[in-house]
Amino acid sequence: MTTDVLRAPRPMARPLRRISDKSGLDTAAGHVLMVLLSILCLFPVYWMLASSLRPANAMFETSLWPTSMSLDNYRQALEAIPIGRMLVNTLVFSVVSTAFQLLTGLLAAFAFARWTFALDKLVYSAVALTWLVPFQVVMIPNYLLIAQMGLLDSIVALILPNLVSALAILLLAQAMRSFPREVIEAARMDGARNWRILWEVMVPNLRGTIASLAILIFISTWNEYFWPLLLSRTAENSVIQIGIQMFMTAEGNQWGPLMAASTLASLPVLVIYVVLQRQVVQSFMKSGIR
Amino acid sequence: MADLTLSNLKKSYDGKPVLHGVDITIPDGHFVVIVGPSGCGKSTLLRMIAGLEEVTSGTISIGETVMNDIEPADRGCAMVFQNYALYPHMTVRQNIAYPLRIAKLPRAERDSKVEAVAKILNLTEYLDRRPAQLSGGQRQRVAMGRAMVREPDVFLFDEPLSNLDALLRVQMRIEIKKLHRRLKATSVFVTHDQVEAMTLADTLIVMNAGRVEQIGSPAEVYRKPASVFVAGFMGAPAMNLFPAAIGAGGALVIDAPTGGVGIGRTSLAEGTPVTVGVRPENLLLSETAGAGLPATVDFVEELGGSRVAYCTLGDREIAATLPPGDQQLEGRPVWLTLPPEALHLYDRITGQRIDVPVHAARSSIPSAFAPSM
Amino acid sequence: MALAAQAPTRRRRMTQSRWAPWLYLSPALILLVVWIYWPLVDALRLSFYQWNMLPNSPQIYVGWNNYTRIFALPKFWQSLRNTGIYIFGILPLAVLIPLAIAIYTHDLPERSRNIYRAIIFVPMIIAPVVAAAVWRWLLDPGYGLVNQMLQGIGFKPVKFLSDPNTAIWTVILITGWKLIGFSTLILSAANANINPSLVEAARMDGASKWEIIRDIRLPLLSSTALFLVVMTILLGAQWSFTYINVLTGGGPLGSTSNIYYLLWDFGFSTMSVGWGSAAAVILFLGFGAVAFVLFRLIDRYTFHDN
Numbered sequence A: 001m002t003t004d005v006l007r008a009p010r011p012m013a014r015p016l017r018r019i020s021d022k023s024g025l026d027t028a029a030g031h032v033l034m035v036l037l038s039i040l041c042l043f044p045v046y047w048m049l050a051s052s053l054r055p056a057n058a059m060f061e062t063s064l065w066p067t068s069m070s071l072d073n074y075r076q077a078l079e080a081i082p083i084g085r086m087l088v089n090t091l092v093f094s095v096v097s098t099a100f101q102l103l104t105g106l107l108a109a110f111a112f113a114r115w116t117f118a119l120d121k122l123v124y125s126a127v128a129l130t131w132l133v134p135f136q137v138v139m140i141p142n143y144l145l146i147a148q149m150g151l152l153d154s155i156v157a158l159i160l161p162n163l164v165s166a167l168a169i170l171l172l173a174q175a176m177r178s179f180p181r182e183v184i185e186a187a188r189m190d191g192a193r194n195w196r197i198l199w200e201v202m203v204p205n206l207r208g209t210i211a212s213l214a215i216l217i218f219i220s221t222w223n224e225y226f227w228p229l230l231l232s233r234t235a236e237n238s239v240i241q242i243g244i245q246m247f248m249t250a251e252g253n254q255w256g257p258l259m260a261a262s263t264l265a266s267l268p269v270l271v272i273y274v275v276l277q278r279q280v281v282q283s284f285m286k287s288g289i290r
Numbered sequence B: 001m002a003d004l005t006l007s008n009l010k011k012s013y014d015g016k017p018v019l020h021g022v023d024i025t026i027p028d029g030h031f032v033v034i035v036g037p038s039g040c041g042k043s044t045l046l047r048m049i050a051g052l053e054e055v056t057s058g059t060i061s062i063g064e065t066v067m068n069d070i071e072p073a074d075r076g077c078a079m080v081f082q083n084y085a086l087y088p089h090m091t092v093r094q095n096i097a098y099p100l101r102i103a104k105l106p107r108a109e110r111d112s113k114v115e116a117v118a119k120i121l122n123l124t125e126y127l128d129r130r131p132a133q134l135s136g137g138q139r140q141r142v143a144m145g146r147a148m149v150r151e152p153d154v155f156l157f158d159e160p161l162s163n164l165d166a167l168l169r170v171q172m173r174i175e176i177k178k179l180h181r182r183l184k185a186t187s188v189f190v191t192h193d194q195v196e197a198m199t200l201a202d203t204l205i206v207m208n209a210g211r212v213e214q215i216g217s218p219a220e221v222y223r224k225p226a227s228v229f230v231a232g233f234m235g236a237p238a239m240n241l242f243p244a245a246i247g248a249g250g251a252l253v254i255d256a257p258t259g260g261v262g263i264g265r266t267s268l269a270e271g272t273p274v275t276v277g278v279r280p281e282n283l284l285l286s287e288t289a290g291a292g293l294p295a296t297v298d299f300v301e302e303l304g305g306s307r308v309a310y311c312t313l314g315d316r317e318i319a320a321t322l323p324p325g326d327q328q329l330e331g332r333p334v335w336l337t338l339p340p341e342a343l344h345l346y347d348r349i350t351g352q353r354i355d356v357p358v359h360a361a362r363s364s365i366p367s368a369f370a371p372s373m
Numbered sequence C: 001m002a003l004a005a006q007a008p009t010r011r012r013r014m015t016q017s018r019w020a021p022w023l024y025l026s027p028a029l030i031l032l033v034v035w036i037y038w039p040l041v042d043a044l045r046l047s048f049y050q051w052n053m054l055p056n057s058p059q060i061y062v063g064w065n066n067y068t069r070i071f072a073l074p075k076f077w078q079s080l081r082n083t084g085i086y087i088f089g090i091l092p093l094a095v096l097i098p099l100a101i102a103i104y105t106h107d108l109p110e111r112s113r114n115i116y117r118a119i120i121f122v123p124m125i126i127a128p129v130v131a132a133a134v135w136r137w138l139l140d141p142g143y144g145l146v147n148q149m150l151q152g153i154g155f156k157p158v159k160f161l162s163d164p165n166t167a168i169w170t171v172i173l174i175t176g177w178k179l180i181g182f183s184t185l186i187l188s189a190a191n192a193n194i195n196p197s198l199v200e201a202a203r204m205d206g207a208s209k210w211e212i213i214r215d216i217r218l219p220l221l222s223s224t225a226l227f228l229v230v231m232t233i234l235l236g237a238q239w240s241f242t243y244i245n246v247l248t249g250g251g252p253l254g255s256t257s258n259i260y261y262l263l264w265d266f267g268f269s270t271m272s273v274g275w276g277s278a279a280a281v282i283l284f285l286g287f288g289a290v291a292f293v294l295f296r297l298i299d300r301y302t303f304h305d306n
């Protein structure tokens, strides 16, 4: 018999409670928590900025707001290392790496999304696996390869291993796979060959993904430290991260110029962040944990 | 000339056969509808014609040319997809013009063609919108426009109307039919909707499980379904089908609660296992005791223009169409008559139609004679 | 009809699609082979040799020597232990605290949430070197703000980076500082993604606030949290590399060195290619094994809320 769980008498009459409002206390505590976290996250950055603007004689003051401001630290930093040159190097490094990772990523992702071919799953896994290989594991052979090519201490050497990234390939392949197959087939029926389908149908529709990936790669490359550290010999051929490091290994700490150089190194990324805050956060949240 | 000929066309995915040898010839200018339940291979067939799926074996030819490994774009086919497959980043104008742009037509010619097509499809005022800014029906028309502008020999439609709401679907159905009268291009239209199939087709092809079950005009398919499958698939409410036996002298016998009942006479040999079919609208239902087989009305479905009574006859359910009215029938005993001339006979083993006439039974068979089924 | 008949078209055969995918893949594949797969093989080869990286000095085959020597090295075991400390030290900062914050703050109004979001994300985009520089300044034993404040309320200054007992925790905290906001955002997003009708259904069933957290939110957040845990285990020690390199150089007394730092130390401070490569192979195999197990765990314990 199927009678009738639903008609059985209720197990127990509950006391009737009023709808509890969102308690103001909880929300307030939430705000306090978030404000504390915000201060923790932002204060060091603010302190860098503030310190960089203090004149030398006020360097060790602890007032939150610099009482007097000067650009002395910046002048000193610029005299000590070729910051302009290093920023340009970093920019070239980041822009070229981003462009190439996108390019190789788009081409490879298109292959995965457009065809099923012998070994495709295997190749895809092989690409995905490289995302997990710690750079430290391959650094010595990479270094030796660069040395053999005679490219030590050059921007080209910085860029070469960064022309491809598994992340770009995987992310773009994922986006392309979720693009409706029928639209591609429609393009084929309309006479478009693969090259055209990639650039005229796929790419315009992946602009969002591509932009967010570009932001991610650019910022990560800008902040890259390890590989430049291996290759750098002279300040002229180094990136700005190495420049900052140079300040710290110097005898004694020149805090003022160090903070000035750090500020200069962070500015481009911070400007991007201020302008494109939403997109930056989103692109990191999608895939930026590495 | 663009006769479309498929001969012994087969398709398997990873060795799993999906189409088991399809032979169809579609004369130039015909509107052919392929209908069948989902998963029966309609889309696969259509996509093979389009060149989007590889042919496992057999040939596809358009006119004299074998198309098996010709590029999709060069087969002279245009396709309209179920979900429209418009280019999301292009305007309506760019969408329609895209095949022409790839074909490197001069701009002026392109524009005039796009305008002409847009006019036919009432899209002129939407030319500068993107697909996302259009309603379903408008998107559908853009997809049609993109197909038309290429002036293909063959139009392929893969369930193009099934994403539209009911009213729009009827409208578009009529528009497509009108358009075909005007363009007279060979068209292959795939659908699982039998009303769409019946109303659109010059020739109807019924498919099931990768095989063609019947090819014929809609009326033929309806009146003389070639197999049990077609009989059950075409028509709503569906044809009543039940097993029957051939008794002595070709008597057609079904078992009823009261025992075996003869319902007609055939020229078939005694013992032939058959399936009998009768359409609900051909069943006669009477409340007069003794007028036919005794049954009970379970449930009546009101359709406005008619009603369908679902009756229980022994342990089987039979649907009968009734004229409109409001007498209460649910739960009442009724008597059903199966007119012999309206019966369809099928071989119970092969499912194929047995085309022999059924005459009125001479007398009722004694119940002791009930054959086993 | 206005459309003119088209001229008969040339018919192209279908192109051999067998080669096309490889053509599109080739730039990426060649680069990956040159910069990752071949180096892996090369690292394996070099791990059996003794060599000081100078082009004209000989590579001497030493068999398993490099491995046995590394395993016999106290520094190796110290770094391995430190790697574990890093991972378990970072976990609360990268997962537990953010999880608590995410759950606790889920009903803040949209507007203020966006502002907090913009702020707590900032450390994530700051370059690790810059973060190291700033914290070094903040934590300076003489003039750093933190120590000045500690002194202000009557404490002795702390040698955050030069005391072997505190240095590793300082580096862990800095690594955590970079991550805490980011993890909070990820978990908040996952929390906000929980289908509100689930929570509503639970409320209809009479669940209390805490029961909703325990029975609905935590289980549904578990896959995201688990993902963060796995990433922290796999990458946590790597994230610390820059801080170790810039702030402590592995010291004092090797107390902050971890396996990644040791690798770099072997390879580029002591210029011992064989040791560096052997350590790389060990790291790679260990890392691979851990990753394999963790991803199996993710597969097993993740379920999807559709």
Ligand SMILES: Nc1ncnc2c1ncn2[C@@H]1O[C@H](COP(=O)(O)OP(=O)(O)O)[C@@H](O)[C@H]1O
Pocket: B013, B018, B036, B037, B038, B039, B040, B041, B042, B043, B044, B045
């Ligand atoms: N790419 C494919 N790989 C494997 N099987 C497929 C593929 N496409 C379709 N099928 C199978 O072929 C059969 C026919 O599919 P389809 O032609 O789409 O049916 P219909 O359009 O009639 O609904 C189905 O059983 C389907 O599962």
Ligand SMILES: [Mg+2]
Pocket: B042, B043, B044, B159
């Ligand atoms: Mg289909």
